[in-house]
Each structure stands twice: as C-alpha cells, then as structure tokens.
Amino acid sequence: MHSKILVTGGLGYIGSHTSVELIQQGFEIIIVDDLSNSSTEVLEGIKKITGVSPEFIKLDLKNKNEVNQLFDNHPDLIGIIHFAAYKAVGESVNQPLEYYENNIGSLVYLLQAIEKKGQRFSFIFSSSCTVYGQADQLPITEEAPIKKAESPYGNTKQIGEDILYDVTRSNTLLKVISLRYFNPIGGHSSIEIGELPKGKPQNLVPFITQTAAGIHQKLNVFGDDYPTADGTCVRDYIHVVDLAKAHVVGFKRMLADEQSENFEVFNLGTGKGNSVLEVIKTFEKVSGVSLNYEIVDRRQGDIVAAYADTSKANKVLGWHAKNDLEVSLKTAWEWEKKIRNI
Ligand code: NAD
Numbered sequence: 001m002h003s004k005i006l007v008t009g010g011l012g013y014i015g016s017h018t019s020v021e022l023i024q025q026g027f028e029i030i031i032v033d034d035l036s037n038s039s040t041e042v043l044e045g046i047k048k049i050t051g052v053s054p055e056f057i058k059l060d061l062k063n064k065n066e067v068n069q070l071f072d073n074h075p076d077l078i079g080i081i082h083f084a085a086y087k088a089v090g091e092s093v094n095q096p097l098e099y100y101e102n103n104i105g106s107l108v109y110l111l112q113a114i115e116k117k118g119q120r121f122s123f124i125f126s127s128s129c130t131v132y133g134q135a136d137q138l139p140i141t142e143e144a145p146i147k148k149a150e151s152p153y154g155n156t157k158q159i160g161e162d163i164l165y166d167v168t169r170s171n172t173l174l175k176v177i178s179l180r181y182f183n184p185i186g187g188h189s190s191i192e193i194g195e196l197p198k199g200k201p202q203n204l205v206p207f208i209t210q211t212a213a214g215i216h217q218k219l220n221v222f223g224d225d226y227p228t229a230d231g232t233c234v235r236d237y238i239h240v241v242d243l244a245k246a247h248v249v250g251f252k253r254m255l256a257d258e259q260s261e262n263f264e265v266f267n268l269g270t271g272k273g274n275s276v277l278e279v280i281k282t283f284e285k286v287s288g289v290s291l292n293y294e295i296v297d298r299r300q301g302d303i304v305a306a307y308a309d310t311s312k313a314n315k316v317l318g319w320h321a322k323n324d325l326e327v328s329l330k331t332a333w334e335w336e337k338k339i340r341n342i
C-alpha cells in the first residue's frame with residue numbers, strides 16, 4: 001500500500017497509541033509533531049512494538065508555509081488523523097490566544113492544504129466530551145446539546161467541529177469523523193509507550209500514579225459533596241488503546257465510503273461512569289499501593305458527572321471498549337513504574 005495517512009501529534013499520548021494500531025493494521029503513516037508536548041523517544045517505543053520505524057517530520061503546524069510544503073512533498077497522502085493541539089484546560093484560560101492560534105490556526109491551514117489538493121481526503125478530528133459541558137441527561141448521546149464552552153480549550157473543540165462541518169458542505173471531497181473522547185487513561189500493554197505529562201499533571205490518573213510513585217506527597221480529591229453516590233465526581237475512563245482502535249475503524253469507514261453523511265460524530269467511552277473514590281480504590285487494588293489522599297474543596301469548572309452513551313459507535317462502527325477500569329489503571333501504573341525505575 002503506497003497511500004499514506006498523516007498523523008499530526010503522533011508522538012503524543014493518544015497519537016502514539018493510534019500510530020501503533022494503524023501500523024499494525026497495515027497502514028503507512030507519516031507522523032508530524034513539533035515536540036511541544038512529546039519527545040522523539042516515543043518513536044523508539046512505536047518501533048519496539050510494531051517493528052516499524054514510521055516516517056517522522058518535526059514540524060509546527062502553526063507555520064502555514066511548512067504545512068503547504070508538507071502536502072506538496074507528499075502527494076500520496078489520502079487522509080489525516082489530527083491529534084495535534086494544546087490540551088491544558090486551565091492554561092487555556094490564561095493563554096486563550098495561544099490556544100486559538102494552535103488549535104484553530106493549524107486546523108485551518110491543514111484544511112486549506114487539503115482543499116488545494118483537490119482530491120478525496122479522509123479526516124479524523126480529536127474532539128472531546130467537554131463539548132457537552134454538564135449534560136442534562138446521562139448517559140450522553142451525540143444528540144445532547146452543545147453547551148457554552150467552559151474554557152477556551154473547550155471552545156476550540158466546538159469551533160473545530162463547526163469549521164469541519166462547514167468545510168464538508170463546501171468541499172464534498174472531504175470526509176470527516178469527529179471523535180468525542182471521554183477520559184482517556186492507561187497505556188499500551190507492552191509498556192513501551194504511555195502517558196508522559198509535562199510538569200504537574202492536572203488529570204486524575206497521572207496524578208494518582210505519580211503520587212503512588214512518591215513524586216507528590218498526596219492526591220487532592222476535589223470535593224465530596226457532589227450529588228453522586230459517594231459525593232465525588234463521576235467520569236467515563238476509557239483505555240487509550242480502545243480509543244486508538246476506534247480511529248482505525250473510523251478511518252476504514254471513510255475509505256470504504258460507508259459514511260451516512262460526510263461529517264459524522266461519535267462518542268468514545270466505556271459507557272460506564274466511575275467516581276473519583278472508585279478510581280482510587282480500584283487503583284489501590286490493582287497496584288497494591290495505599291494512596292495518600294485528602295478531600296479538599298471543589299475544583300472550579302468541574303462538572304458533576306459525564307459518561308457516554310456509546311450505542312452509536314457500537315452499532316455504526318462495530319466498536320466497543322474492551323478494557324475495564326482495572327486493566328486501564330494497571331497499565332497506567334506499570335508505565336509509571338517503568339519510567340521511574342520502580
Ligand atoms: P498530547 O499533548 O499528548 O499530544 C498532542 C501532540 O501534538 C503532542 O505530541 C504535541 O507535541 C503535538 N503538537 C501540539 N501542537 C502542535 C503543532 N502546532 N504542530 C505539531 N505538533 C503539535 O495530547 P493527547 O492527550 O494525546 O491529545 C490528543 C488530542 O486529543 C488533542 O487534540 C486533545 O485536545 C484531544 N483530547 C485529549 C483528551 C485527553 O484527556 N488526553 C481528551 C479529549 C480530547
């Protein structure tokens with residue numbers, strides 16, 4: 001097969017796991033990444049798992065000329081899985097323009113280069129459950145209304161989807177699937193790749209594993225007075241490899257011309273909600289480590305509960321999340337131990 005898929009942000013957390021699945025399914029990929037939140041060591045991990053060294057180009061997608069050059073130099077591209085973006089919600093509140101420039105600017109440049117090609121092109125977009133805000137009904141279906149974004153980061157996902165929808169209407173050669181991820185966690189079973197947060201993690205699971213590894217003295221649990229069974233917030237934690245596999249299925253759907261519309265949206269989650277305390281207890285069970293944690297005030301902007309109705313992805317894509325919370329947390333812990341030499 002000579003046609004290639006561009007994987008932007010392919011050295012990042014979800015991008016690296018998806019690159020592995022794509023290679024294992026026989027796709028040829030080109031990874032582009034500016035290394036703003038990753039490193040080239042990830043390439044080694046991908047090679048160890050797959051036996052393939054994917055082509056890698058260090059490139060900043062905010063540079064329009066470089067994006068155009070990339071497409072000029074690779075006329076064999078048939079599609080893209082676009083992971084590259086900034087993703088820190090709190091940071092986006094303080095630096096909104098950086099987020100709009102990267103997450104929206106890069107998307108526009110890519111779409112312009114794709115349009116210039118004038119050929120059929122398949123596009124998978126990394127969206128997020130954050131577009132739903134606090135949904136009125138649980139589990140959350142793709143029909144749930146999009147709520148006003150709580151952060152510039154969340155807004156970039158809403159705007160990104162709108163842009164893609166609009167472009168599929170003007171350019172019928174463009175096929176898009178927007179995947180709304182719930183909470184991705186865990187790492188590859190080989191323990192060759194995993195999540196590598198830079199600085200202090202904001203997300204629950206990397207904070208848990210780092211606390212268990214002794215990097216933080218304790219984990220703060222943000223509030224236990226929410227209207228949930230145990231008072232802590234509920235989320236849908238999905239194993240990153242399950243998530244990665246959904247990209248391959250989605251891409252094949254576009255290649256096979258099976259879409260019902262040129263712009264489709266799918267929720268990707270397990271369909272099950274777990275509270276923060278449940279995550280802690282499950283982590284303690286699978287790791288054998290007793291976690292030092294304390295209940296503190298609520299974190300501003302947190303929603304009470306979110307978990308996916310995955311029936312559309314189950315039925316239409318034939319995709320199901322296979323790994324449960326125990327497996328997800330175990331792989332997260334194995335990875336943490338490996339990178340800390342524990
Ligand atoms: P990540 O930061 O690990 O990966 C993103 C990669 O993109 C990084 O390697 C980074 O260096 C690269 N990148 C960023 N800006 C770039 C640019 N201008 N040019 C080239 N490369 C650039 O993040 P992730 O967790 O793998 O997330 C991937 C995508 O999924 C993002 O779009 C994110 O918004 C979305 N998403 C993530 C989550 C989550 O909880 N991790 C949830 C929902 C959606």
Ligand code: WQD
Pocket residue numbers: 087089127128129130154182183202203204205207219220221222223232233234235276299302
């Ligand atoms: C999960 C739960 C916290 C850290 C974020 C983004 C969202 C999406 C997924 C990209 C919450 C609690 C956390 C800690 C805690 N990303 N918690 N102590 O908030 O669901 O979503 O990631 O699109 O846009 O906002 O995930 O992992 O930060 O938090 O008690 O130290 O863990 O309050 O209930 P969240 P999270």
